Amino acid sequence: MQTETDKPCGKREARKQDRQQAILAIAQRSFLEHGYAGTSMSAIAAELGGSKATLWRYFRSKEALFEAVVDEATSAYRRQVADLLRPSSDVRATVLAFARGFLTKIVSREACQLHRLVAAEAGRSPEVGAIFARVPQRTRQLLADFFTGAMAAGQLRRGDPLAAAQVLTYLCMGLQQRILWGGPDATAAEVEAEAHNATEIFLRAYAPE
The missing domain is CATH 1.10.10.60 (Homeodomain-like)
Structure with a gap:
């Protein structure tokens, strides 16, 4: 009471x-x-x-404030990823759902603005780059934890889970690169197609032996 x-x-x-x-x-x-x-x-x-x-x-400090801004902008997404990446009997569905969500996040206007800011500032303010680098590191670690379980269960071929997480996230970054270089925003259909493409390539590379 x-x-x-x-x-x-x-x-x-x-x-x-x-x-x-x-x-x-x-x-x-x-x-x-x-x-x-x-x-x-x-x-x-x-x-x-x-x-x-x-x-x-x-x-x-301003550095601590910038770190808090980045954390605030990405915390909800990390919670969604953590909830999504639970042990599953359908690895394909989980990988596809991750790829779709990851792509949607990184091609968003807010994410692209933040990425451009960091790219422009990191040379003269290395702390900005160091803070921003923690965002993909956290996402890859969540993904690697999921892959560890999938590899142990024989759903994926054994390998370095963190390297596998890096492969999948890199496969998803083509649309973002296009936008960052001044190309048009990604459509929902493009995001879906890219998510399926990244999933298929990844699963072929990490198919159980």
């Missing part, structure tokens, strides 16, 4: 979370519009309506 002393703490925590979400929303917009180097903690604090000291209570 909630006591009177619990209620203020709950309200404070809710206000803190709301404030943090507001910071992340402003920061994401600023990073995408102005780049990493062109975004300042002072400008974010001014738009938020507070001081830099207040902002620093939530994020100790």
